[in-house]
Amino acid sequence: MTNSSNKDEEIDLIETAASISRNRKIVAICSLSGLLLSGAYAYTKPPVWEGQIQIVLQNKSNLPSRIPGKDLSNPSSLSSLLGAAPVNSSLKTEVKILQSSSVLKPVFDYVKKEKVYLGLDVSGWRYSSWVRSNLNIELQKGTSVLDIFYYDTNKELIVPVLKQITKTYQEYSGRDRKRSLSQAITYLEEQIANMRKESNESMRIAQAFSIKHQLGLKDGLPAASDLMLGAGNSLMAKDSQAKDPQQFDPNTPRRHDRLYEKLTNLESELIQKSALLKPNSEEIISLQTKVDGLRESLSRPKEVLLTHRELLRTALIDEQSLVSLEGQLQATRLDKAKQTTPWELISTPTVLDAPVAPKKSRIIAIGFLAGLVIGIATALIRERKTGLIFTTAELKEKIPYKLLESLGSEPNETWSNAVELLANGPIDTGSNKPIALIPIGNIPQATQEELKRLFKKALNGCELIISKNLLETRKCATQLLIVAPGKVKRSQLEQIKQQLFLQGSPVAGWVLLDPKLEA
Numbered sequence: 001m002t003n004s005s006n007k008d009e010e011i012d013l014i015e016t017a018a019s020i021s022r023n024r025k026i027v028a029i030c031s032l033s034g035l036l037l038s039g040a041y042a043y044t045k046p047p048v049w050e051g052q053i054q055i056v057l058q059n060k061s062n063l064p065s066r067i068p069g070k071d072l073s074n075p076s077s078l079s080s081l082l083g084a085a086p087v088n089s090s091l092k093t094e095v096k097i098l099q100s101s102s103v104l105k106p107v108f109d110y111v112k113k114e115k116v117y118l119g120l121d122v123s124g125w126r127y128s129s130w131v132r133s134n135l136n137i138e139l140q141k142g143t144s145v146l147d148i149f150y151y152d153t154n155k156e157l158i159v160p161v162l163k164q165i166t167k168t169y170q171e172y173s174g175r176d177r178k179r180s181l182s183q184a185i186t187y188l189e190e191q192i193a194n195m196r197k198e199s200n201e202s203m204r205i206a207q208a209f210s211i212k213h214q215l216g217l218k219d220g221l222p223a224a225s226d227l228m229l230g231a232g233n234s235l236m237a238k239d240s241q242a243k244d245p246q247q248f249d250p251n252t253p254r255r256h257d258r259l260y261e262k263l264t265n266l267e268s269e270l271i272q273k274s275a276l277l278k279p280n281s282e283e284i285i286s287l288q289t290k291v292d293g294l295r296e297s298l299s300r301p302k303e304v305l306l307t308h309r310e311l312l313r314t315a316l317i318d319e320q321s322l323v324s325l326e327g328q329l330q331a332t333r334l335d336k337a338k339q340t341t342p343w344e345l346i347s348t349p350t351v352l353d354a355p356v357a358p359k360k361s362r363i364i365a366i367g368f369l370a371g372l373v374i375g376i377a378t379a380l381i382r383e384r385k386t387g388l389i390f391t392t393a394e395l396k397e398k399i400p401y402k403l404l405e406s407l408g409s410e411p412n413e414t415w416s417n418a419v420e421l422l423a424n425g426p427i428d429t430g431s432n433k434p435i436a437l438i439p440i441g442n443i444p445q446a447t448q449e450e451l452k453r454l455f456k457k458a459l460n461g462c463e464l465i466i467s468k469n470l471l472e473t474r475k476c477a478t479q480l481l482i483v484a485p486g487k488v489k490r491s492q493l494e495q496i497k498q499q500l501f502l503q504g505s506p507v508a509g510w511v512l513l514d515p516k517l518e519a
Contacts, residue, residue, distance in 0.1 A: 023379030034371020042363040047355035051158035054347040057144040162349035181336040188329040199318040206311040387489040404509040423458035429477035434463035436473035441488025481510035
């Protein structure tokens with residue numbers, strides 16, 4: 001099965017080659033036309049120049065700076081959340097964005113303006129077509145380096161356009177940064193306004209509770225919080241005096257602090273004198289009485305102290321949160337004021353010394369090949385439309401009679417020998433009836449006359465009829481078909497087959513003439 005398939009393919013190739021050879025003039029004309037047209041196009045098309053720049057798509061740090069002297073827990077986290085800090089998005093998506101009209105439309109308008117200045121008509125220009133034909137943006141594999149290529153027939157315009165592209169890209173990146181920082185500032189201002197209200201309210205509640213229960217800052221708090229309370233005392237005093245001076249007595253916390261200090265001093269004095277005096281001495285008894293009195297005056301219920309501590313802690317936390325937000329706002333404002341270039345230009349715009357298009361050799365080669373293909377297709381279609389049979393294989397397939405002999409292109413001794421063998425063999429019927437030669441298709445008249453002469457000679461005077469009219473040949477003892485490739489149409493062959501079937505006269509077989517016979 002495989003061998004048969006291979007043979008069929010070989011036969012098809014051979015037949016195709018033969019068809020091309022027979023129509024070599026058409027193939028040659030089409031190939032030459034393609035060569036000339038492509039050459040004319042290549043040498044008349046204006047040269048196209050290429051320019052290039054490289055940009056690194058790296059987002060430099062946009063994080064707010066810390067404010068000296070401020071203890072900010074995380075001043076950059078909020079800005080990062082709002083987009084002020086860089087976000088690693090897909091570089092491929094970024095490249096697509098950079099090719100869009102929303103970014104490069106100003107460059108397109110700039111090019112159109114320059115072309116109009118040069119006297120060119122740009123009314124039919126479209127952005128999408130311009131990007132496809134004049135711009136190529138490629139991301140180097142495995143890097144964040146962007147190669148930007150610009151093509152134009154005007155060499156002097158390339159560098160200004162590349163600079164315009166660079167400027168547009170940097171404005172695009174800076175625009176996003178500024179927008180993100182503006183959003184962060186707006187958000188921080190809103191949060192500060194809300195937090196200031198919360199801080200004032202928590203401070204007011206703590207102060208009111210302290211005044212109501214005659215408490216100082218240290219009441220109910222551990223000693224480890226002294227430093228925090230030192231700052232909180234001044235904040236409470238300052239803020240409360242400004243916000244609600246009638247509800248706050250600044251001397252109240254100070255009076256209690258002095259009582260604590262007096263109690264501490266008395267206890268220390270009692271300890272020192274107890275080491276020198278007897279317990280029942282008047283001075284010891286007096287000191288003990290004073291200490292007990294102060295302790296009793298400063299003592300408070302446990303629930304009151306716990307509530308006081310919770311309120312004071314909440315007020316101090318709210319105050320610290322407010323300070324932290326104010327620090328973040330100041331840092332973000334400073335960062336917005338900075339002039340930064342998020343994307344770095346790592347090469348200067350350059351133009352190649354030689355034009356990159358048109359590629360004359362490639363255009364000419366493509367033109368020649370196109371002409372060759374068109375010529376071959378035309379030749380095959382033309383042969384198919386003629387309806388002529390050019391291959392011996394197809395003739396054998398369509399003629400239902402035996403192939404008796406194949407004759408060469410020129411009458412010679414071989415013809416005489418072949419005719420002699422036919423006359424004394426397949427067409428020798430032994431009767432006195434005539435023998436018929438039936439030429440099918442356009443067999444040259446000279447060839448018919450030569451065959452008639454040779455057969456008459458070989459048949460020793462037996463009558464010989466050469467005719468395409470089967471009514472004339474039906475009474476013959478036998479009939480011999482004369483066929484030549486390229487001289488008979490499929491329709492003619494089908495017609496003669498049907499006529500022979502209806503005629504019913506014997507047919508000895510057929511003779512194949514060389515396909516090189518000329519009409």
